[in-house]
Amino acid sequence: MDSKKEIRKYIFGRRKETSVEEVEENSRVICEKILALPEFQQADCVYAYADYNKEVITKGIIEAAWKAGKRVAVPKVTGAHEMKYYYITSFDQLSPGYFQIPEPSEGEEALEETAFLVVPGVAFDINRHRAGYGQGFYDRYLSQHPKHKTVAVAFEFQIVEEVPAEVTDIFPQKVVTEARVIE
């Protein structure tokens, strides 16, 4: 079994080879699948993320949520290993922050207990084990906020045979790719 570090290296290589067109097209398909989920449709609030660096593009999810009258929040890194969610009502409220990721400037902190939370990631397996960038931001946040409905989004090339799970890992309830929903 490869270590999380080796898996990240492999996926970053695959990311480099993937064209912007493929990222956009597959993100559109993933977005449609997310919008079709009852958890999404029933949510009053969507905790998304602002994509960077060929992650699944979340723009369509965020715009659909606004259109449906849902509140939208995205994370901001606020300390070593700590992130918080802040509401946004426009993409203009984002500016480059941690690792140049678009982040909200501090406004109103989002503190719902049960939002629909879109989880980013570097690699997943069919048991929904997840590897992120390796700093434990989501594991920490989700361990403190266990009631969210968590759905990860990833391209099919990010699904690997096995992601080694650590005791602190929190698995998303579903993983949506352009080809399937893993649950």
Ligand SMILES: Nc1nc2c(c(=O)[nH]1)N(C=O)[C@@H](CNc1ccc(C(=O)N[C@@H](CCC(=O)O)C(=O)O)cc1)CN2
């Ligand atoms: N779009 C997005 N926002 C997010 C996350 C995420 O995964 N995606 N996060 C999820 O935790 C948090 C930020 N966590 C991060 C942790 C490490 C790195 C990082 O080390 N980036 C480097 C190296 C990547 C690499 O290993 O090659 C870089 O971009 O250069 C980035 C984000 C909160 N916001």
Ligand SMILES: Nc1ncnc2c1ncn2[C@@H]1O[C@H](COP(=O)(O)OP(=O)(O)OP(=O)(O)O)[C@@H](O)[C@H]1O
């Ligand atoms: N709830 C927690 N409390 C304390 N430490 C934690 C917790 N969750 C994870 N960690 C630690 O954080 C480090 C990084 O964890 P891991 O490799 O699982 O991150 P990741 O899921 O890839 O990253 P991210 O969540 O930021 O996308 C590990 O050393 C792990 O032990």
